[in-house]
Amino acid sequence: MLALSRKTASPLARAAGRFVHNRAALFGLALLIPALLILLSYPVWLADAPNDIDLLALNGEPSWRHLFGTDGVGRDVLSRTLEGGRISLLVSVCSVALSTAVGFIVGAVSAFGGRWADAIAMRTVDLVMTLPPAIFLLVIASIAGAGIWSTVFVIALLSWPVLSRMVRARLFELRERDFVLASRGMGAGMWHLLFRHGLPNSIDILVVYATLQVANAILLEAGLSFLGLGIPPPTASWGNMLNGARSTVVLEQFPWEWLFPGGALVLAVLAINFIGDGLRDAFDPRAELGGS
Amino acid sequence: MSAPLVSVRGLAKRFPSRGGSLQVLTDISFDIARGEVVGLVGESGSGKTTIGRCLLRLIEPSAGELRFDNFDLTMLSSRELRNWRPRAQYIFQDPFASLSPRMTVGEILTEGLDINGIGSRAERLARAQVVLEQVELDPSAIERYAHEFSGGQRQRIGIARALALAPELIVADEPVSALDVSIQAQIVNLLCDLQQRLGLTMLFISHDLAVVEYICDRVIVLYLGRIMEIARCEDLYARPRHPYTRALMDAIPSPVPQVQARRHLLTGDIPSPANPPSGCVFRTRCPVAIPACAAAVPSLRHVEEEHFVACIREDLDA
Numbered sequence: 035m036l037a038l039s040r041k042t043a044s045p046l047a048r049a050a051g052r053f054v055h056n057r058a059a060l061f062g063l064a065l066l067i068p069a070l071l072i073l074l075s076y077p078v079w080l081a082d083a084p085n086d087i088d089l090l091a092l093n094g095e096p097s098w099r100h101l102f103g104t105d106g107v108g109r110d111v112l113s114r115t116l117e118g119g120r121i122s123l124l125v126s127v128c129s130v131a132l133s134t135a136v137g138f139i140v141g142a143v144s145a146f147g148g149r150w151a152d153a154i155a156m157r158t159v160d161l162v163m164t165l166p167p168a169i170f171l172l173v174i175a176s177i178a179g180a181g182i183w184s185t186v187f188v189i190a191l192l193s194w195p196v197l198s199r200m201v202r203a204r205l206f207e208l209r210e211r212d213f214v215l216a217s218r219g220m221g222a223g224m225w226h227l228l229f230r231h232g233l234p235n236s237i238d239i240l241v242v243y244a245t246l247q248v249a250n251a252i253l254l255e256a257g258l259s260f261l262g263l264g265i266p267p268p269t270a271s272w273g274n275m276l277n278g279a280r281s282t283v284v285l286e287q288f289p290w291e292w293l294f295p296g297g298a299l300v301l302a303v304l305a306i307n308f309i310g311d312g313l314r315d316a317f318d319p320r321a322e323l324g325g326s
Numbered sequence: 327m328s329a330p331l332v333s334v335r336g337l338a339k340r341f342p343s344r345g346g347s348l349q350v351l352t353d354i355s356f357d358i359a360r361g362e363v364v365g366l367v368g369e370s371g372s373g374k375t376t377i378g379r380c381l382l383r384l385i386e387p388s389a390g391e392l393r394f395d396n397f398d399l400t401m402l403s404s405r406e407l408r409n410w411r412p413r414a415q416y417i418f419q420d421p422f423a424s425l426s427p428r429m430t431v432g433e434i435l436t437e438g439l440d441i442n443g444i445g446s447r448a449e450r451l452a453r454a455q456v457v458l459e460q461v462e463l464d465p466s467a468i469e470r471y472a473h474e475f476s477g478g479q480r481q482r483i484g485i486a487r488a489l490a491l492a493p494e495l496i497v498a499d500e501p502v503s504a505l506d507v508s509i510q511a512q513i514v515n516l517l518c519d520l521q522q523r524l525g526l527t528m529l530f531i532s533h534d535l536a537v538v539e540y541i542c543d544r545v546i547v548l549y550l551g552r553i554m555e556i557a558r559c560e561d562l563y564a565r566p567r568h569p570y571t572r573a574l575m576d577a578i579p580s581p582v583p584q585v586q587a588r589r590h591l592l593t594g595d596i597p598s599p600a601n602p603p604s605g606c607v608f609r610t611r612c613p614v615a616i617p618a619c620a621a622a623v624p625s626l627r628h629v630e631e632e633h634f635v636a637c638i639r640e641d642l643d644a
Contacts (some may be wrong), residue, residue, distance in 0.1 A: 044471060045428055211614035213434075216484075219384055220438035221411035221493060230437070234428040 035286045046237070056111060059312020065305040073119045082110035084117035084270045091208050093288045103290035105278065114270040115294045119302070121271045125264075126251035132190035140171040141201025142232060145209065146224050156202070159195040166322050167192055171254070175263035176323055185264045197243050204236050206267050236319030245310035249303045329396060330357035331495060331527050332381065332546035339376050340550075347593035350601050351551040352473065353570035354390070355626075358495070358525060364530045365520060365538035365559070367574070369596050374531045375419075377548070378497040381522050382414050383407060394495070419500040421480035425472035427640050430594040431458075432468040437489045440486055457486040460520060478509035482516070489520070497529045509516055514541060539563055544632070547571050550596055550607040553626060557633040569642075570608050606637070614639055 053059055082088070082100070087108045091097075094104040102111035144155040170189055182257035208214055214231050222230075223288040252272075258264030259278075260271025266272050279285070279292035329449045337354040340347040355426065358364045368376050376381055382388040383399055392399040394414070400411060415438075418424035425434055435454035439445055445453065456463050463480040472480055481501060498517065502510040517539050521528055532538050538545055538559070545562050547555040555568040566572045576589035592611050597603055603610045609619040618638060626634040 043471075044430075147455055173622060212418045212420060213426040215384055216416060216418065216487065217437060217441070218415050219382055219411060219414075220441050221408040222437075222441045223408065230429075231426065235426075 042204030049238070049313075049316040053312050056114055056140040056315060058308045059315075061073075062305040062308030062312065065301060067288050069119070069302065069305070070123075072317035073116055073123065076113065078117040080110075081118070082111045082113045085109060085268055086113075095282075095288070096290055102294045105275075105288075105291050106284070111275075111294050115272070115273060116296055118272040118275055119298060121182065121265055121269065121297075122252045122255055122302070125182060125189065125255045125271075126248045129164050129186045129189035129193070129251050130218070130244050130247045131253075132186065133194040133247065137192065137194035137243070138201050138233075138236070138240065140194065142205060142228050144198065144202040145205035145283075146232075148237055152202075155198070158200055161190075162195045171258060171262070174261060175258060180263055180266040182265060182269075185255055185258055186260070189254050191220040192254070193247055193250065195241070199240050200237055200243065205232050206241055208232060208235055210275065231250060238313075242310055242314045242317060245306060245313055248286070249306040249310065252299065252303055252306075272296075331360045332358040332529075333391075333393040334377075334381065335391040335393070337380060337392065338388050338449060339380055339385070341371070341390045341462060343600070349602070351380070351387075353552075353554060354619075356553070356556060358527055358529060358625075359424070360494075360527055361525050363526075363530055363542045364543065365542035365545040366529060366531045367533060367535060367538055367545060367546060369533065371550075371596050371599075372548045373423070373551040374548055375499055378416070378499050378529060378531050382411075382416055382497055384416070386425075412438060412444075412491040413493055414495040414497070415491055415493040415499040416486055417481075417496060417501045418556065419476050420504050421484055422504075424484050425487075426478055427471070427473060429472070430468065431470055431472060434472065435468070435487055435490050438487065442491070443594065448590065453490055454486075457489045459488060460524075461486045461516060461587055463521055476509075478513060479503050481505060481509075481513055485513075485516070485520070489524070493526075495527045495529070497531070499531045500533070501530075503532065510537070517541060535563075535574060536559075544612075545575070550602060551599060552607055552623075553634075553636060555633075555635045556626070561633050567629055567633070567642075568637050569612050569614050569639070573613070579596050595621065 051314045077083075088100070088104055088110070089108055090296045091100060091104045092107070093106055094100055095198070096103040100110050101117060102114065135250055140159065147155070153311070170192065173253065174188045175184065178187060183218050184238070208231060214227060216225060217231060242264045255264055255271065255277065257275035259271045262274075262277065263271055265271035275295040276292055279288070284291050328572055335355050335514070337351055338349070340349050354377060356364070366377060368374050372466055376385070379385045381392060383392075387400060390400070394410070399407070399410070430436070430455055434449060435457060436450040439450045439453060451468070454468060457464055458467060461570070463479065463482050463486070466635065467483070468477070472483060473481065490592070501517065502513045505513060516536055520526060521541070530538065530542055542559050544556065544558050546553055549570050554570045555566070557561065557567075561573070562571065566575050568573040573590060573592045577591060580589070594611055597607065599609060603620070604625050605620040606612070606615070609615040612619065616639070622638075624636045624638045625635050627640075631633050
C-alpha cells in the first residue's frame with residue numbers, strides 16, 4: 035500500500051513551476067503585463083483620443099501636454115501608440131486563434147483521417163508553404179481590401195501550415211503509444227482520441243506556437259500596414275504610424291513620431307518572444323528527466 | 327467441454343515491407359475455454375504480441391477466423407467492433423508507456439466506462455475504487471498522476487484499467503517482464519488471484535517459462551510465427567515433445583550442477599521472417615534435424631490427450 039498522502043502537481047503545473055524560474059521569461063512577463071494594463075485602460079486616464087486634433091501643436095515635441103509629442107496633423111502620439119497597441123493586439127490574437135485552430139484541425143485530420151485525407155491535407159500544406167509570403171500578402175490584401183478583419187484573415191491564412199505539420203507529427207507518434215492503443219482497445223472513437231489524448235498531449239506545441247506567433251503576427255500586421263495594405267488610416271496602428279512618419283523631414287526633425295511606435299513594436303515583440311522561449315523550455319520533455 | 331470463448335483458426339499476419347511483405351504469423355489455430363489461462367511462449371520476434379493484438383483487433387489480421395463467443399470478430403462492422411471491445415481487454419508490457427502522463431489515475435480507470443457511456447460519474451468513480459482495491463492499491467491513488475508510482479504500482483494500475491470494464495477475456499502481454507524480479511512475483515500472484523476470484527479467461531504472453539508454469543492451464547509454444555507445440559501445462563513441463571520446447575526447458579537455469587551440465591542450449595538467432603527456412607522453420611537450429619525436415623512444413627500432430635506437436639520425428643516421441 036502507498037504511504038504517500040501529498041497530492042502532487044499535474045504535468046502542466048510542473049511546467050509552470052519551471053517557467054517561473056526562467057529569468058528572461060519573467061522579464062518578458064514583467065514588460066507585457068503592465069503594458070497590457072496600460073493599453074486596455076488608457077481611455078480612462080488619458081484625455082486625448084487617438085484621432086483628436088490639437089491645432090496648436092502640429093509636429094509638437096514631447097511636453098507635459100503631449101507626453102510623446104504630436105504628429106503632423108496635431109494628433110497625440112501617446113494615445114495613438116496605445117490605440118495602435120490595441121489594434122495590434124486584436125489583430126494578432128484573433129489571427130493566431132484562427133491559425134491555431136485551423137492548424138490543429140488540419141494536423142488532426144491528417145493524422146487520424148486515413149491515408150487519403152493525410153495526402154490531401156499535406157499537399158495543401160506544401161502548397162501554402164511554397165507561396166512567397168510577401169507577394170501572397172500583397173495579392174490577398176489587395177483582393178480582400180484593407181481593414182482589420184481582412185488583415186486578421188491574411189495573417190492567419192499564411193501561418194497555420196507550420197503548426198499543422200507539428201501537430202501531425204505529434205499525433206502520429208501518439209497514435210502508436212500504448213496508452214492510446216489501450217484507449218482504442220476500450221472502444222474509443224476518433225473524437226475521444228483527439229480530445230482526451232491528442233489535444234492534452236499537444237498543448238505544449240500549441241501554447242508555444244501561439245505565443246511566438248503572436249509576436250510574428252504583430253510584425254506582419256505592422257509590415258502590412260506600413261505598406262498601406264493592413265489597417266487603413268485614420269485608425270491608428272504601429273505600422274501605419276511608421277508609414278506616416280517615413281518622410282526624411284519627419285525622420286530627422288520629429289523623431290518622436292516614429293521612435294515611440296517603433297520602440298513599442300520592438301519591446302512588445304521582444305517580450306512575447308522571451309515568454310515564448312520560456313514556455314518552450316518549460317514544456318521541454320528533457321526537463322522532466324532532470325527531476326523537478 | 328462447452329464451446330470455447332475464443333477460437334482462432336488459420337490466423338495469419340503479413341506486414342507490408344520494402345519489396346513485398348513480411349509473413350509474421352502463419353496458420354495459427356487454438357482455442358481458449360471460458361475461465362482458462364492459456365500461455366503463449368516464444369522468443370522475441372516469434373509473433374507473440376502480434377497474436378495478442380490481432381485477437382483484440384488492435385491490428386488487422388491478414389487472414390483467418392477469430393471467433394469470440396461464437397461470432398466472427400473479423401466480420402464485425404466498425405460500430406459492432408467498438409461495442410464488442412469492452413468484452414476483451416489488454417494488459418501491456420511496459421507500465422511506463424501504457425499510462426497517459428496527462429491523466430490522473432481516476433481518469434485512467436474511468437476512461438473505458440466513459441467511452442462506453444457506462445454509469446454516472448459517481449458510479450464510475452465507485453467502480454474505479456473497486457478495481458483499485460482489487461489490485462491492492464490505496465484508494466487515495468485516484469487523484470494522483472501515474473508518474474508518481476513505481477513500475478510495479480503502475481502495472482497494477484494497468485491491470486485495474488483492464489478490469490474496470492469487467493471483460494470476459496484479458497490478453498496479458500508480458501505483464502511482468504519489465505519489472506524487478508521481486509515485484510514480478512507480486513504481480514504474478516495478483517494476476518493468479520484475480521483470475522481465480524473473478525473467473526477470468528486469459529491469454530498470458532510471456533517468454534518466462536517459470537511464470538507460465540505457475541499461472542497457466544495450457545501452453546502454446548511459438549517459433550517464428552508458427553505453433554510448435556500445444557499441451558496442458560503439466561504435460562508440457564513433464565514431457566516436452568518438440569525439440570524447440572526441450573531447448574527452452576533446458577534454458578531454464580537449474581540449481582543442480584549435473585542437470586546444468588547436461589543441457590542442450592540453442593545457438594544462433596531466430597531466423598528472419600523475411601527469409602524463413604524451407605520446411606520446418608526450426609530445422610536450422612534443431613539438434614535432431616534430418617534432411618526430410620527441409621522438405622515439408624510439419625503440421626500439428628496429436629500425440630496424447632490435448633497435446634499437439636509440429637515435428638516429423640515421431641521416432642523421438644518415446
